[in-house]
Amino acid sequence: MTILWEHYHTPKSIDETLELLTSYAGRARIIAGGTDLLVDMRATHEPAHEALVDITAIPELRTIRRDGDVFYIGAGVTHTQIVHSPELAAQATCLIESCGVVGGPQVRNVATLGGNVVHALPAGDGTVSLVALDAEAEVIHGGERRWLPIGELYRGPGLSLLDPTRDLLIQFRVRGTGSREATSFSRIMRPQGVALPILGCAVWVRLSEDRTHYESARACIAPTGPTPERTTVVEEALAGQPATAETIQAAIKIATEALHPRTSKYRATADYRKEMIGVLLGRTLTAAVERAQGG
Numbered sequence: 517m518t519i520l521w522e523h524y525h526t527p528k529s530i531d532e533t534l535e536l537l538t539s540y541a542g543r544a545r546i547i548a549g550g551t552d553l554l555v556d557m558r559a560t561h562e563p564a565h566e567a568l569v570d571i572t573a574i575p576e577l578r579t580i581r582r583d584g585d586v587f588y589i590g591a592g593v594t595h596t597q598i599v600h601s602p603e604l605a606a607q608a609t610c611l612i613e614s615c616g617v618v619g620g621p622q623v624r625n626v627a628t629l630g631g632n633v634v635h636a637l638p639a640g641d642g643t644v645s646l647v648a649l650d651a652e653a654e655v656i657h658g659g660e661r662r663w664l665p666i667g668e669l670y671r672g673p674g675l676s677l678l679d680p681t682r683d684l685l686i687q688f689r690v691r692g693t694g695s696r697e698a699t700s701f702s703r704i705m706r707p708q709g710v711a712l713p714i715l716g717c718a719v720w721v722r723l724s725e726d727r728t729h730y731e732s733a734r735a736c737i738a739p740t741g742p743t744p745e746r747t748t749v750v751e752e753a754l755a756g757q758p759a760t761a762e763t764i765q766a767a768i769k770i771a772t773e774a775l776h777p778r779t780s781k782y783r784a785t786a787d788y789r790k791e792m793i794g795v796l797l798g799r800t801l802t803a804a805v806e807r808a809q810g811g
């Protein structure tokens with residue numbers, strides 16, 4: 517039997533975690549729910565880590581709290597915790613919708629939002645909504661504790677800015693939606709699929725005072741590149757335009773021409789994904805506008 521680690525630590529604080537990582541000098545790795553890490557360790561037969569450092573007993577990383585209109589979501593918060601938050605359901609609806617479709621209940625009960633982000637796949641469901649919510653992440657990177665825009669954490673497919681043998685993702689912050697604002701998430705998944713979707717889309721919209729026009733919008737359609745990014749062509753196509761079906765069709769046309777998803781032998785062809793851009797964008801924008809109009 518292959519031994520994947522020798523020691524397992526369960527620190528109770530951020531300081532204790534950092535002391536452990538420092539003492540192992542790159543030979544220990546952070547684990548949260550383990551739903552990505554353990555699969556990868558078994559599949560790739562990575563060299564054994566001397567130790568795993570489990571961050572799920574650190575209270576600060578396991579809580580969702582609110583300060584005014586800003587939500588702070590610990591990196592060790594599970595998808596199930598997010599789905600069961602009524603405040604997030606009302607004011608960060610797309611995050612509930614994306615975390616609610618990750619894996620099945622067993623996966624959601626242990627898998628964390630932080631793990632989804634550090635795993636760094638552009639189609640991670642939680643990731644797509646965090647990008648549309650314009651989230652920021654508090655990290656300890658290179659020994660320094662700071663807030664970064666979510667996009668800065670991604671370096672390529674499966675490649676995070678954070679080195680999980682030395683760095684720590686602490687929490688996210690997102691501003692909840694106010695009046696005239698709403699979000700929505702949807703994805704296309706193979707019926708037998710258990711991991712990543714064919715395509716995911718999250719949108720955030722703010723309507724004009726009379727709720728007839730888009731004042732501004734954010735969108736993230738992924739995977740359409742090596743990292744999850746804001747789909748700015750859609751945002752520009754919506755800003756200032758009437759909140760009508762015609763505007764959505766115009767945005768879909770622009771997005772379909774501008775985005776070039778690639779073929780994945782496990783998920784779908786590039787052509788199918790391109791076709792689905794319109795389906796998802798139409799679905800999410802329609803839902804977000806209805807919500808922002810109070811429907």
Ligand SMILES: Cc1cc2nc3c(=O)[nH]c(=O)nc-3n(C[C@H](O)[C@H](O)[C@H](O)COP(=O)(O)OP(=O)(O)OC[C@H]3O[C@@H](n4cnc5c(N)ncnc54)[C@H](O)[C@@H]3O)c2cc1C
Pocket residue numbers: 545546547548549550551552553554555571591592617618619620623626627628629630631632633634635639640641642678679680683684685686710711712713
């Ligand atoms: C059956 C199955 C179905 C799945 N379905 C989906 C799906 O539908 N959609 C989807 O997006 N994903 C899916 N996944 C992938 C996975 O469940 C998610 O990405 C999950 O959010 C990962 O979280 P975790 O806590 O398990 O991460 P872990 O596996 O514990 O960690 C992942 C990576 O992040 C690092 N890490 C974790 N936390 C921190 C931290 N706080 N600071 C620094 N580094 C950290 C670890 O070292 C590791 O490199 C599925 C996985 C399985 C096994």
